[in-house]
Amino acid sequence: xxxxxxxxxxxxxxxxxxxxxxxxxxxxxxxxxxxxxxxxxxxxxxxxxxxxxxxxxxxxxxxxxxxxxxxxxxxxxxxxxxxxxxxxxxxxxxxxxxxxxxxxxxxxxxxxxxxxxx
Numbered sequence: 001x002x003x004x005x006x007x008x009x010x011x012x013x014x015x016x017x018x019x020x021x022x023x024x025x026x027x028x029x030x031x032x033x034x035x036x037x038x039x040x041x042x043x044x045x046x047x048x049x050x051x052x053x054x055x056x057x058x059x060x061x062x063x064x065x066x067x068x069x070x071x072x073x074x075x076x077x078x079x080x081x082x083x084x085x086x087x088x089x090x091x092x093x094x095x096x097x098x099x100x101x102x103x104x105x106x107x108x109x110x111x112x113x114x115x116x117x118x
Contacts, residue, residue, distance in 0.1 A: 004047065005044075006047060008044040008045060009044070009045065009046070009047050010045045010046065010087075010088075011045065011046045011047070011065055011066070011067075011068065011087045011088075012046075012047045012048075012049065012065070012066045012067070013033060013046065013047070013048045013049070013063055013064070013065055013083075013087075014049055014051045014054070014063065014064040014065075014066065015029065015030045015033060015048055015049065015050050015051065015063055016051055016052075016053065016054045016056075016060070016061060016062040016063065016064075017030065017050045017051060017052065018051070018052050018053030018054065018057070019053065019057075020053070020057035020058075020060040021053075021057075021060040021061040021062055023060070024060040024061050025061060025076065025077065026060070026061050028076075028077045029061045029063070029075050029076065029077055029080045030048070030050060031077075032077035032078070032080040032081050033048060033063070033080040033081070033083065033084055034048055035081075036080070036081040036084040036085075037084055040084065040085075040088065042084070042088055045088065046084065046087065046088070051064075054071075056071065056073065056098065059071075059073030059074060059098050060073075060074070061074065061075040061076070061080075062075070062098075063075045063080065063083060065083075065087060065092075068087075068092070068100070068101075069100060069101035069102070070092055070097055070099070070100045070101075071097070071098050071099040071100070072093060072096045072097060072098065073096055073097075073098040074096060075096060079093060079096055083096070
């Protein structure tokens with residue numbers, strides 16, 4: 001089993017590969033983000049992990065960035081590539097943010113408040 005050296009990692013993208021995201025192009029988004037990271041030589045700076053459902057199906061495709069704690073909605077392959085550039089610059093893809101730990105949910109587009117966890 002591979003063990004990645006994460007000492008230089010600045011950002012970790014959690015790429016939703018749950019059912020709704022996959023129906024909205026999740027595989028293409030995953031590949032676009034990973035291809036852009038590789039193209040830019042940023043493999044040591046940005047780590048990616050496929051996840052199962054992240055519980056924001058109405059916002060598909062969902063990508064979560066840590067340690068920033070930013071949840072992105074409606075990510076396409078094009079916006080996914082842009083997301084890589086934004087995080088390398090230390091900024092964000094503001095128009096796609098559905099939630100950030102620094103602020104409340106953003107009410108726009110398909111974003112919904114969601115249900116409370118037990």
